[in-house]
Amino acid sequence: MRLKDKxxxxxxxxxxxxxxxxxxxxxxxAKVVAAGLDSLPLEEVVRQIEAAGGEALALRCDLRIVExxxxxxxxxxxxxxxxxxxxxxxxxxxxxxxxxxMTVEEWDGCLNASLRSxxxxxxxxxxxxxQAGGGAVINxxxxxxxxxWAEGGAYCASKGGVITLTKVMxxxxxxxxxxxxxxxxxxxxxxxxxxxxxxxxxxxxxNAKSVLHRVGQPEExxxxxVFLASDEASYVTSANLFVDGGYLxx
Numbered sequence: 542m543r544l545k546d547k548x549x550x551x552x553x554x555x556x557x558x559x560x561x562x563x564x565x566x567x568x569x570x571a572k573v574v575a576a577g578l579d580s581l582p583l584e585e586v587v588r589q590i591e592a593a594g595g596e597a598l599a600l601r602c603d604l605r606i607v608e609x610x611x612x613x614x615x616x617x618x619x620x621x622x623x624x625x626x627x628x629x630x631x632x633x634x635x636x637x638x639x640x641x642x643m644t645v646e647e648w649d650g651c652l653n654a655s656l657r658s659x660x661x662x663x664x665x666x667x668x669x670x671x672q673a674g675g676g677a678v679i680n681x682x683x684x685x686x687x688x689x690w691a692e693g694g695a696y697c698a699s700k701g702g703v704i705t706l707t708k709v710m711x712x713x714x715x716x717x718x719x720x721x722x723x724x725x726x727x728x729x730x731x732x733x734x735x736x737x738x739x740x741x742x743x744x745x746x747x748n749a750k751s752v753l754h755r756v757g758q759p760e761e762x763x764x765x766x767v768f769l770a771s772d773e774a775s776y777v778t779s780a781n782l783f784v785d786g787g788y789l790x791x
Contacts, residue, residue, distance in 0.1 A: 545570030555582030557731030561759035655699035675718025711779035727785025752787030
């Protein structure tokens with residue numbers, strides 16, 4: 542098991558990509574803290590991990606709130622005493638507005654959930670990871686950071702910020718033996734994407750954007766996260782790994 546005896550926090554850990562990462566990390570031996578907005582999916586993730594013989598903790602939180610970001614780290618350390626891995630996956634993805642239509646409150650909410658939370662969660666987690674002897678931070682970016690779309694101003698801007706922040710963090714935390722990398726998925730079959738497909742009926746268009754002619758699955762992003770969290774990536778930092786089925790070359 543590649544993450545045996547490691548402790549990991551996964552934000553947005555109850556659904557979609559975060560759920561897949563939480564379950565996959567547990568399969569690889571990690572103790573998982575799944576944090577997110579909705580209690581029920583988080584508790585279901587914990588039940589699945591514990592049923593398989595693992596250890597996990599569900600933490601309901603709103604990462605747009607500064608105090609909640611700190612509480613997640615404090616509760617993780619209270620339960621497991623140490624921390625090795627942070628996955629900053631939480632984001633606001635269901636805001637489709639033109640810049641002209643968007644309110645200041647909507648802009649701030651998206652940036653706080655998707656970008657500021659990465660800054661705060663890493664800020665609170667890094668000292669504990671350093672104390673554990675080093676580890677990994679994995680930030681979830683998006684192909685939208687480099688190929689943005691109309692009505693995606695706040696989301697694409699936040700993900701562009703995540704990619705740049707990842708590089709700064711890699712520089713600053715390297716001396717603490719903390720590797721910081723990003724994963725940028727393309728279209729992945731999460732609940733949000735499924736709802737969009739049902740509403741807009743555009744699955745054929747999404748399939749055509751991949752040279753593999755299909756959308757990705759959350760488990761395929763989780764596989765990349767396991768690699769970046771493990772010792773197999775011991776010399777990998779500041780990278781932005783595109784897991785997009787060739788989206789960016791179509």
